[in-house]
Amino acid sequence: MTNFSKHWNLVGSSQQDWNASINSLTVTSISPSKLNSTCSCILSLSLFLYLSGSAISSWIAMGLPGYPALVRVPPETGYISVGDIEFFYYFVQSTGNPGADPILLYMNGGPGCSGLNGFLFQLGPLRFNITDYTGGLPSLIYEPDAWTKTANIIFIDAPVGAGFSYATTASAYASTDTLNTARMQTFLRNWLAEHPSFQTNPVFVSSDSYAGVYTPMVATALLQGNEAGLKPYVHIKGMILSCPHTFTDLEANSRIPFAHRLALISDSLYEALEENCGGDFVDSTNANCTEDLAAYDELIELINKQNVFEPNCALLSPKSKEAFKSAISNQEKHRRSIQEFTKDYLVSLPRPRDLWCKNFDYLLVDIWGNYPSVQDALHVRQGTVSEFFRCNISLSYTVDIKNVLDYHKNLTSLGMQVLVFSGDHDMIIPHNGIEEWIKWLDLTVDIDWRPWFVDGQVAGYTRKYIDGGYRLTYATLKGSGHSPPECKRRECYEMFHRWIHYYPL
Numbered sequence: 001m002t003n004f005s006k007h008w009n010l011v012g013s014s015q016q017d018w019n020a021s022i023n024s025l026t027v028t029s030i031s032p033s034k035l036n037s038t039c040s041c042i043l044s045l046s047l048f049l050y051l052s053g054s055a056i057s058s059w060i061a062m063g064l065p066g067y068p069a070l071v072r073v074p075p076e077t078g079y080i081s082v083g084d085i086e087f088f089y090y091f092v093q094s095t096g097n098p099g100a101d102p103i104l105l106y107m108n109g110g111p112g113c114s115g116l117n118g119f120l121f122q123l124g125p126l127r128f129n130i131t132d133y134t135g136g137l138p139s140l141i142y143e144p145d146a147w148t149k150t151a152n153i154i155f156i157d158a159p160v161g162a163g164f165s166y167a168t169t170a171s172a173y174a175s176t177d178t179l180n181t182a183r184m185q186t187f188l189r190n191w192l193a194e195h196p197s198f199q200t201n202p203v204f205v206s207s208d209s210y211a212g213v214y215t216p217m218v219a220t221a222l223l224q225g226n227e228a229g230l231k232p233y234v235h236i237k238g239m240i241l242s243c244p245h246t247f248t249d250l251e252a253n254s255r256i257p258f259a260h261r262l263a264l265i266s267d268s269l270y271e272a273l274e275e276n277c278g279g280d281f282v283d284s285t286n287a288n289c290t291e292d293l294a295a296y297d298e299l300i301e302l303i304n305k306q307n308v309f310e311p312n313c314a315l316l317s318p319k320s321k322e323a324f325k326s327a328i329s330n331q332e333k334h335r336r337s338i339q340e341f342t343k344d345y346l347v348s349l350p351r352p353r354d355l356w357c358k359n360f361d362y363l364l365v366d367i368w369g370n371y372p373s374v375q376d377a378l379h380v381r382q383g384t385v386s387e388f389f390r391c392n393i394s395l396s397y398t399v400d401i402k403n404v405l406d407y408h409k410n411l412t413s414l415g416m417q418v419l420v421f422s423g424d425h426d427m428i429i430p431h432n433g434i435e436e437w438i439k440w441l442d443l444t445v446d447i448d449w450r451p452w453f454v455d456g457q458v459a460g461y462t463r464k465y466i467d468g469g470y471r472l473t474y475a476t477l478k479g480s481g482h483s484p485p486e487c488k489r490r491e492c493y494e495m496f497h498r499w500i501h502y503y504p505l
Helices: 015-022 032-051 115-121 177-194 209-213 215-227 248-261 267-277 287-300 318-329 338-346 358-369 372-378 405-411 431-440 489-500
Strands: 056-060 076-082 085-092 103-107 126-128 140-142 152-156 203-208 236-242 417-423 444-454 457-467 470-477
Touching: 076 177, 085 115, 085 177, 103 177, 103 215, 115 126, 115 152, 115 358, 126 358, 152 177, 177 215, 203 209, 203 215, 209 215, 209 236, 215 236, 215 405, 248 267, 248 287, 248 431, 267 287, 358 372, 405 431, 417 431, 417 489, 431 470, 444 489, 457 489, 470 489
Parallel strands: 103 152, 103 203, 203 236, 236 417, 417 470
Antiparallel strands: 056 076, 076 085, 085 152, 126 140, 444 457, 457 470
């Protein structure tokens, strides 16, 4: 593991898209013996990108289409150049004390989900009015439980190709976990260089879902960059991880015990799986294990893996998506408004009051983000992105890191402050798998398993760990799926607000 100097003053985020992507990508693991060389590689990439210079443009989006008034704290949007890439971001200042409140670099998963996913569905001050939508431009309403009440948040479209981020050369669109990590460190330093008033704010690297794999890597790269003298100095204090992807095999192996706990599979099948697969449900070649896994797959086939409580909804068909794309691109030619088209397009979809499906909510951001008036308000550069997607699953992306536990272990000696939370009905990144890797860190339990409350009701369960100056708080969100801020906005805000101000949950 990499050793860091002790002189630092360190005190102290959709998943179906990811599944579709990860099945088609090359996956390799990083061994502990290669951690030093990988860290050095990330630092070298970061240094190269840092020395490449940057050209930055930013604007204040005073009014947003679909919102009836000026935004209380209007988001800043803009581009940060990192080599041949133009990363698009949305920055919302804290409504509390922006000069002192922490900065969250918030990375969404996928890989390939836009920062608008975090802004509109998870942490931001605005959200869609789902209930009253009948077609046309979706309307926005104020979100009272935004994390921006007590934090400055940078929502980023990353990796390149996500959202409105783009590359100026074809080769720059190729990305990996390691390369995106280096780019994120350079992005943050370039952003801080353009925002000098925020250079002394504490920084937390934050993520949701697949982006959990970047979080400890970016934190490591920032610390190494500080040691190497990269400027501006980043006052990194910790990490915030929502339903984090951390170790692919561990997550896969945790799903069967999770399904058994929720009575999705029988005792007899679970016992057979344990006996015939030996706890390894990923690489076993045992014929009996293979047969048992087939029975397991059949039983959970129609379960919504994002939240086993919610209905299992079909994805939009490619034909419908192509029709929508064609309507937008030819709306002037055919003199047909988007509003007229979307009314036709959505007429066969169930209304939220009849049969709610999460995919309906997600459809709205694709509609909203493709409106020319929206892109104008956000100051998107015309002609750089042919079509906006909430999550772009067609990235030129290769998974090259399978396991980041060694990064987490290494950071335990550096006084980091860490919040990890998970929905207890999330079958994508099951909570029992997260609890297993936290246990592997071999920390001291400071406050053992107990309930935590919001409005007098149990909101979930929590445990706090310490190791010298390192502190890790783990929490579950009762009844939540993937991801918790989308399912339990009020509870997640209360959790974050207490944790960031050093109160017990």
